[in-house]
């Protein structure tokens with residue numbers, strides 16, 4: 001196992017720069033997710049760690065070694081892609097052992113490692129099958145088995161669950177987490193799905209447009225987002241942002257005053273951020289018109305209109321709301337976020353600064 005250090009890393013394709021100086025310290029044994037919208041540079045960064053893409057600037061280290069100029073085979077990493085790229089004419093066992101065979105590992109050792117990986121992944125009874133006779137989830141496991149048998153210092157995953165249906169994706173997510181708890185191999189996992197990142201990772205790197213917006217544990221990002229982008233990207237349904245004007249310790253939202261959280265100093269145009277589960281029914285609340293009510297049984301999602309702005313609220317308890325009705329909702333004062341005109345979240349002085357890139 002090894003730590004991975006990404007320092008001032010840049011990437012350009014010709015004249016186009018796509019990564020703009022990234023810094024990430026990944027600890028030995030840590031599970032880190034790279035998350036962000038499509039095209040933000042996640043795969044590019046992962047492929048640079050793997051050695052599949054040259055580095056335009058900065059350094060990448062795996063353990064004590066700078067790997068910038070090392071070919072992939074010498075980096076002691078194993079990568080799992082979205083398309084599993086299994087050899088169709090080889091059996092599961094042959095697919096899993098192939099890299100070891102190419103590396104000249106002796107037969108008994110290959111068999112030992114393949115048998116062990118198959119046990120970990122519940123593939124023992126499928127070792128003689130061809131990939132076409134496996135389900136999507138089983139193929140995914142074979143792809144992981146191929147990585148496990150190499151016992152690498154680092155696992156690199158690029159959206160490995162994207163081709164699976166929703167139910168299987170959730171099941172494989174749990175399996176990957178169990179696998180990491182068992183093997184404790186340093187893992188970098190790329191996904192565009194914030195829920196996948198939240199549920200799997202020790203820490204999440206949120207990227208947008210080739211820069212890192214914030215690095216933190218799932219709940220740090222959820223509770224203390226650095227800016228509007230992270231606040232709305234992490235969490236589903238998204239955090240509500242209400243436009244208002246701050247003055248004299250209050251923020252005026254469409255004519256209703258809401259107190260600024262203690263210790264927050266703001267004036268002028270700001271946005272009040274409030275998560276859907278932190279809107280509370282209250283006579284003194286903001287008047288909002290119910291547009292759509294979606295009960296799911298465990299909770300009810302309500303879509304509302306507040307002075308032309310879309311608002312989402314989620315209730316665990318049941319209410320008989322109807323479309324067209326006006327309800328009064330107050331942001332829970334303990335969970336109010338204030339964003340300045342530049343989209344940065346305002347903090348109390350005492351509050352710990354988040355880890356920035």
Ligand code: ADP
Nearest residue numbers: 013016018036037038039040041042043044045
């Ligand atoms: P993500 O994995 O986050 O969806 P990528 O890392 O694949 O994003 O791509 C990041 C940016 O780099 C995108 O704008 C993409 O168009 C560009 N890009 C990726 N590969 C190449 C390439 N081989 N040549 C030119 N541009 C590329």
Ligand code: MG
Nearest residue numbers: 039042043044
């Ligand atoms: Mg990608």
